[in-house]
Amino acid sequence: MSRILITSALPYINGIKHLGNLVGSQLPADLFARFCRARGHEVMFICATDEHGTPAELAAAKTGEDVAAYCERMHRVQAELAHGFRLSFDHYGRSSSERNKRLTQHFAEKLAENGFIEEVTERQVYSRADGRFLPDRYIEGTCPNCGYDRARGDQCENCTKQLDPTDLIDPRSAISGSTELEVRETRHLYLRQSLLKDEIDAWIDSQQDWPVLTTSIAKKWLHDGDGLQDRGITRDLSWGVPVKKGDAPWPGMEGKVFYVWFDAPIEYIGATAEWADAHGLDEAAWRRWWRTDEGAADVRYVQFMGKDNVPFHTLSFPATLMGSREPWKLVDYIKSFNYLNYDGGQFSTSQGRGVFMDQALEILPADYWRWWLLSHAPENSDSEFTWENFQASVNKDLADVLGNFVSRVTKFGRARFGEAVPEGGDFGPAEEALLAALTPRLRAYEAHMEAMEIRKAAYELRAIWAEGNEYLQAAAPWAVFKTDPAGAAAIIRLSLNLIRLYAVLSQPFIPDASAAMMESLNCDDWRWPGALPDALSTLPAGHAFVVPEVLFRKITDDEREAWQARFAGLRS
């Protein structure tokens, strides 16, 4: 047994996430966490809402709420949806927590003590009408290059030219449209990542078998151009972690907050501390996960995220931890994902294109989504959601292969022997063939799960389900029963045990269906299988069971067409 720390990239507080966001971090992290727990490891699975920054302030302003109230409300919404998808976080924290404030200020103090903070005076655009400094992309104007009149201050979307906000002709605030803009001087803290470039580079080089996606992005940032650039870690906003040097004021930084990308990853630690607080535990309880001098030396730390998050997790956050010169636990493995597209295009929050987490749960149970998303996870390249594929996969895999197997076994058993595991009979060649086929598949499934090869694991699991149907066909208890009832009893006894095995193995992918299978078997033995003959004799003769409700009803063509139309765009 080992100790495994798992974090999922933090979903931003601004609105409900779509299926692409879900499959890019939280869902695969949950799969891995569930698998590790099932194998008997001690797991700490952490996630949180990322609550600071300009978009949160603007979203709150739009609904007329105070930003703190808005975040609290949206945190609840997201936590509820996470629960709906059965995401098994040990703690779902908030980056606005007191814990995170203190940790963020602590890291800033340590970084400053060690010479990794520099104060820089820069010039930024200030909007008098909005009463705030504007990030580059919140300034719009006419592109000096192509004349496009809605170019953003960081880049023109029309001609893709990189811009500086002061390049724009007739610049205006993208928030209010106001043209009362002026350039003001403001002072900010920079994280001197460049000083840690070689250290980070060596650390990346020392990692084994990271996905190409992860290392190539990190290497690009480390070696491109002048190498790793220093990065501003403060902003002129009111909503965020106040800039302080530990507990002490930071002269010249009054009224400023840390940049969300500085405090968000620190919330991985903060949320673990929040977990301890929520359970009435002491400091040591969370520090043993994060401080290598206090017990975390033997922890394996795995992060899950979409590719857009990779630079921050391979560079900035490690720089923060390393620069503190304190023994904080660094990540051991980064599992990164490409994007999931929606039916020929991208998911779009603004256009309401694609399926969002709340809508998904309205129309189908979580297991349907979990299975499709995980078995089609965008591991090697961007992948695409289509309703045809979704309907076909889910109906075939879940309803026909798995659900129907449970159905045919329990119904036949009940009809011939009553609702108890039947006794008698001997095993023969069909059973030997089943075990011979199942054992290597089980080991392959375990290996793929350990390696976080998600699609491969899903296909192996499906093959394991299919073995049940092949076995039934070969053993044919309905035929055997006519001449040898005891022989048929043995087949059904084994098949009922097979259902239990499937419940255990499938639980990381489809937890609700697994629970339903176990409940119908009147069983609570979730032990992961060792030797199959043992695992398949867990339910003894005489053990009561019931025929469960249909595990997975099929998606009809009418439903598919209706959903296709409903989610094509313009969310109501």
Next chain:
RNA sequence: GGGCCUGUAGCUCAAUUGGUCAGAGCAGAGCGCUCAUAACGCUUUGGUUGGGGGUUCGAGUCCCUCCGGGCCUACCA
């Protein structure tokens, strides 16, 4: 512009990382079964591995080039 990823049967994806593997699932076709959610099982039809060139005894697997798809490029998070 620069960098990275990707293009394998109608669809979704595999190929121990140059060596009998060009494969699986779905879809299609045929047969079988009747316990079951018109479900299941068996057999089977599909590919000059995007095009072209090269290295090699041998290339989806390496190199060059062309074509297509995607991502990143540091003040959105």
